[in-house]
Amino acid sequence: xxxxxxxxSNKVTEKGKDVExxxxxxxxxTALYWYRQSLGQGLEFLIYFQGNSAPDKSGLPSDRFSxxxxxxxxxxxxxxxxxxxxxxxxxxxxxxxxxGGAYNEQFFGPGTRLTVL
Amino acid sequence: xxxxxxxxxxxxxxxxxISILNCDYTNSMFDYFLWYKKYPAEGPTFLISISSIKxxxxxxxxxxxxxxxxxxxxxHIVPSQPGDSAVYFCAASVGGSQGNLxxxxxxxxxxxx
Numbered sequence: 679x680x681x682x683x684x685x686x687s688n689k690v691t692e693k694g695k696d697v698e699x700x701x702x703x704x705x706x707x708t709a710l711y712w713y714r715q716s717l718g719q720g721l722e723f724l725i726y727f728q729g730n731s732a733p734d735k736s737g738l739p740s741d742r743f744s745x746x747x748x749x750x751x752x753x754x755x756x757x758x759x760x761x762x763x764x765x766x767x768x769x770x771x772x773x774x775x776x777x778g779g780a781y782n783e784q785f786f787g788p789g790t791r792l793t794v795l
Numbered sequence: 796x797x798x799x800x801x802x803x804x805x806x807x808x809x810x811x812x813i814s815i816l817n818c819d820y821t822n823s824m825f826d827y828f829l830w831y832k833k834y835p836a837e838g839p840t841f842l843i844s845i846s847s848i849k850x851x852x853x854x855x856x857x858x859x860x861x862x863x864x865x866x867x868x869x870x871h872i873v874p875s876q877p878g879d880s881a882v883y884f885c886a887a888s889v890g891g892s893q894g895n896l897x898x899x900x901x902x903x904x905x906x907x908x
Binding site for chain 2: 682711713718719720721722723726734736737769771783784785786787788789
């Protein structure tokens, strides 16, 4: 497919366990973003990767959250020692070029719904 | 502290009428604004955007208006169609090296036949 894909679509885990969420961006897109949407809230920025530059981690809510992007393509968001407040839909997006210009449009994946019991 | 606010969580409009979705922001550094549409169980999809150097951008049935002095933007959909029923998110960014979009909480639009 040509769009952004994410896996798994749903994840139920127990409090204290670690989880990994995967994002496959659109081929050729240099920028990749992670957001989360908690119930009744807007999309909250988490982290942004642009090419080979150091990622912008300013949105990560705690040091339990980390993300990596291997080979400038696939990204994995890891949440360690999950808490109930981590329950949310985690959305990945990619864009063709760096933001702020004509390529600012971000294409979103369908999201991963994480439920921490 | 919310930098992008969508104060109406929901809006109901009759098919064929105009839908007006509103968004306010507090950060005067924002220079790029976008609207996204989201259907249930899908990711948001880009709808329309506007740069702060403009006050209006039109694309078919969708028009976005920007009032910088009031730090307010709105999305007009005319005529509204039942397929427009979705959650609409307003987003803003600071251009250049900033990577993240700041989103509002969304407004759920229902267009009734």
